[in-house]
Amino acid sequence: MTRNLNIAIASGVVLCLDQITKAWALAALEDRIIDLVWTLRLRLVYNTGFAFSTGSGLGPVLALVALVIVGVLWSSRRRVQGxxxxxxxGGIIGGALGNLADRVFRGAAWGRGAVVDFIDLQWWPIFNVADASITIGLVMVLFHLYRSERRGSRASEETPG
Structure with missing residues (x-):
């Protein structure tokens, strides 16, 4: 129960933070670019595709794929410990839901909306909080699985066969 609650809370926090920052970006960056530090700047763009703006025009398919991915991730939550x-x-699910919300609610028809991106490093594709959460969440899950696997293999080596 606690694991489900932790995943749901993390997903909800990411989803809310993503949508709040996108609302801010839509209001504040419509007609300007904000330079922050080094190459980091905030610049509003719309992405109708997926990673690196590939697949433009596939919005409804991408929305359906995102729904399936969220379902698969939620059903696999028992495998994640700690x-x-x-x-x-939760970060992966919340990020997927954040970008899915853009596709569903920011367009003229279901799945035809564009994802709002605004974090621009100028040497990497422009992204948003949802994208960052998916990436960070994936690293966290992979690291967790790696450590779990190492603990499991160590335990089996120590057990006489």
């Missing part, structure tokens, strides 16, 4: 694994999985 707070870091739960937070990572």
């Amino acid at each position: 707070i870091w694994g739960a937070m990572g999985l």
Whole structure:
């Protein structure tokens, strides 16, 4: 029960933070670019595709794929143990839901909306909080699985066969 709650809370926090920052970006960056530090700047763009703006025009398919991915991730939550694994999985689910919300609610028809991106490093594709949460969450889950696997293999080596 606690694992499910941790994953749900992490997902909800990421989803809310993503949508709040996108609302801010839509209001504040419509007609300007904000330079922050080094190459980091905030610049509003719309992405109708997926990673690196590939697949433009496939919005309804991408929305359906995102729904399936969220369902698969939620059903696999039993495999994730510990707070870091739960937070990572929650970050992935929340990020997927954040970008899905853009596709569903920011367009003229279901799945035809564009994802709002605004974090621009100028040497990497422009992204948003949802994208960052998916990436960080994936690293957290993979690290958690790696550590779990190492613990399991160590335990089997120590047990006489």
